[in-house]
Amino acid sequence: GESVGLHLPTLSVQEGDNSIINCAYSNSASDYFIWYKQESGKGPQFIIDIRSNMDKRQGQRVTVLLNKTVKHLSLQIAATQPGDSAVYFCAENRGYQKVTFGIGTKLQVIP
Amino acid sequence: DGGITQSPKYLFRKEGQNVTLSCEQNLNHDAMYWYRQDPGQGLRLIYYSQIVNDFQKGDIAEGYSVSREKKESFPLTVTSAQKNPTAFYLCASSQPRDEQFFGPGTRLTVL
Numbered sequence: 001g002e003s004v005g006l007h008l009p010t011l012s013v014q015e016g017d018n019s020i021i022n023c024a025y026s027n028s029a030s031d032y033f034i035w036y037k038q039e040s041g042k043g044p045q046f047i048i049d050i051r052s053n054m055d056k057r058q059g060q061r062v063t064v065l066l067n068k069t070v071k072h073l074s075l076q077i078a079a080t081q082p083g084d085s086a087v088y089f090c091a092e093n094r095g096y097q098k099v100t101f102g103i104g105t106k107l108q109v110i111p
Numbered sequence: 112d113g114g115i116t117q118s119p120k121y122l123f124r125k126e127g128q129n130v131t132l133s134c135e136q137n138l139n140h141d142a143m144y145w146y147r148q149d150p151g152q153g154l155r156l157i158y159y160s161q162i163v164n165d166f167q168k169g170d171i172a173e174g175y176s177v178s179r180e181k182k183e184s185f186p187l188t189v190t191s192a193q194k195n196p197t198a199f200y201l202c203a204s205s206q207p208r209d210e211q212f213f214g215p216g217t218r219l220t221v222l
Contacts, residue, residue: 008151034210043117043201043213044154089153091211099211101153 008087010106019077021105023090028071030092030100035064035075038087038104047075047088077107085109114138115214117202122219124189124196132187132217134202141206143185147171148199148216157200160185161207189219197221 013019025033031052036044050057050064050073057064063076073090089104115136124130136143142161146154156169160179174193179185185204189196199218203211 032208036213041216041218043115043215046210046212049210093208093210095208099156103151103153 008106012108013080014110019080021075021088023073025071025092032093034091082109117214117217124221127191129190134185136204140204144203145187146201
């Protein structure tokens with residue numbers, strides 16, 4: 001199997017429940033944040049983004065919350081489905097070469 | 112279909128060999144990037160290019176080389192100087208200050 005996903009924090013969620021994945025970022029100058037989903041053996045896929053002038057942004061079944069005071073980002077997935085099983089990681093973007101990616105959280109959906 | 116393609120999906124290299132990983136995009140993005148992904152670590156930037164005929168070293172450029180002769184193409188060569196090349200390599204592209212779109216990845220294994 002693929003080795004991406006080993007040694008990562010894991011969140012196990014019952015199908016139909018809501019999932020919350022957290023991310024702490026390091027640089028208070030970061031003004032653009034992105035959540036990606038990466039399935040085993042594949043490239044990351046964009047899920048949702050948020051700029052620092054917002055606290056919350058909603059997409060289809062996903063919500064991103066940004067707390068600039070404590071430099072914290074969260075991704076909420078409503079009614080989690082088996083197809084949501086993947087590694088999720090956040091990225092803070094301060095320019096071309098100044099994108100920092102988190103190591104990710106592995107989401108396991110229990111049928 | 113707009114997107115990023117990488118080839119090959121799997122690549123095996125013998126000790127002392129140079130190998131080239133292909134990355135093509137038809138999204139008309141100005142910027143392209145190469146990342147390396149290892150288990151338990153965030154994506155690490157190898158090289159990036161903001162415009163044709165120009166590229167910059169990222170955090171782990173030693174043992175790698177790139178070219179950007181065309182807007183849509185950004186091949187990465189893994190040279191024999193790279194001591195630990197076994198990894199999952201991801202190519203991405205973006206417009207300035209926007210989210211990066213990733214290719215499907217190439218898994219390189221040294222025999």
